Amino acid sequence: MTMKKYCLLSNDVETTSIWHNTLRDETGYKVLKEGMPLLLDLYAKYDVKSTFFFTGYIANLYPEIVKMVQPYGHEVGSHGLSHEKEDGFDIMPLDRQIQHLKESKKILEDISGEEVISFRAPALRVNNDTAIALIEAGYKIDSSVASQRFDMFMSFGGVKKLNWLTAPRLPYRTSSKSLFKKGDGALIEVPLSASLIPYLSTTMRIFPRLTAIQRRIMAYEAKKTGKPIVFDTHPNEFIDESNEERKIHKRSSNPVAIFLQDTLRSKLKVKNLGPKGVKIYEKEIRYFDQKQFEFCNIKDYCLKTGFLQ
Ligand SMILES: [Zn+2]
Numbered sequence: 001m002t003m004k005k006y007c008l009l010s011n012d013v014e015t016t017s018i019w020h021n022t023l024r025d026e027t028g029y030k031v032l033k034e035g036m037p038l039l040l041d042l043y044a045k046y047d048v049k050s051t052f053f054f055t056g057y058i059a060n061l062y063p064e065i066v067k068m069v070q071p072y073g074h075e076v077g078s079h080g081l082s083h084e085k086e087d088g089f090d091i092m093p094l095d096r097q098i099q100h101l102k103e104s105k106k107i108l109e110d111i112s113g114e115e116v117i118s119f120r121a122p123a124l125r126v127n128n129d130t131a132i133a134l135i136e137a138g139y140k141i142d143s144s145v146a147s148q149r150f151d152m153f154m155s156f157g158g159v160k161k162l163n164w165l166t167a168p169r170l171p172y173r174t175s176s177k178s179l180f181k182k183g184d185g186a187l188i189e190v191p192l193s194a195s196l197i198p199y200l201s202t203t204m205r206i207f208p209r210l211t212a213i214q215r216r217i218m219a220y221e222a223k224k225t226g227k228p229i230v231f232d233t234h235p236n237e238f239i240d241e242s243n244e245e246r247k248i249h250k251r252s253s254n255p256v257a258i259f260l261q262d263t264l265r266s267k268l269k270v271k272n273l274g275p276k277g278v279k280i281y282e283k284e285i286r287y288f289d290q291k292q293f294e295f296c297n298i299k300d301y302c303l304k305t306g307f308l309q
Pocket of ligand 1: 012014079083121122123
């Protein structure tokens with residue numbers, strides 16, 4: 001039996017500078033003026049409808065960044081209020097999670113005039129309270145779980161991310177107590193695509209050959225099981241700040257953590273940034289286009305598949 005094949009391209013919009021390894025308003029401005037237009041043109045070329053998850057912070061700073069995606073039929077989703085390491089959803093208490101979720105939703109709804117129901121956690125950091133907080137704050141869809149992705153402690157929240165290894169692969173209704181488990185809760189989880197290796201634009205830029213193998217596996221799985229491709233990209237990858245003097249910002253005092261999370265990670269993460277990254281991303285899109293995948297945003301996917309009424 002052949003299943004209908006969906007490709008859900010998604011974008012996390014934030015002020016993170018990959019080059020400087022820190023959050024910067026100036027980077028947010030470049031995302032608005034350079035990264036977003038490149039991405040929007042690319043999507044228009046292939047008639048892609050996607051979901052943009054904005055931090056409340058960047059939306060407040062440059063409201064036009066939210067408005068610019070709407071004429072194309074893209075969905076506006078929330079990427080939390082702030083991308084600060086201290087504001088990770090895996091370490092915030094429940095009441096602060098609710099507050100962050102409500103505030104970012106309100107900011108985005110005020111700007112867009114649309115109801116915002118989809119969420120992706122900054123750095124995909126969530127805990128068991130996040131399922132409760134999302135419902136409480138009025139969200140219906142989460143896309144923060146990367147089933148079967150193994151990060152080997154190279155990203156924050158490494159231990160909690162081990163929950164990904166046992167999370168279901170196909171979209172599911174979550175348990176009311178955990179995003180990582182199926183249940184009869186009100187929330188829909190649309191997991192990010194991964195094998196053990198993350199399938200997202202960072203890996204794509206650093207190891208394009210590996211991604212080419214992975215995309216075939218994902219396409220095969222989509223054909224067999226109906227699992228949608230859920231690809232994660234960031235407009236801040238399509239800007240070039242390499243003309244600026246670079247200081248690698250250290251986020252930890254532990255020398256091993258500094259090596260893995262800052263020095264090594266930063267060296268790798270700057271590969272193929274800017275317009276070169278767009279070219280690589282286009283190959284990904286062309287592959288799924290030729291295989292007759294339907295590109296839609298996450299909310300529309302949930303409507304079409306009956307998860308959402
Ligand atoms: Zn992010």
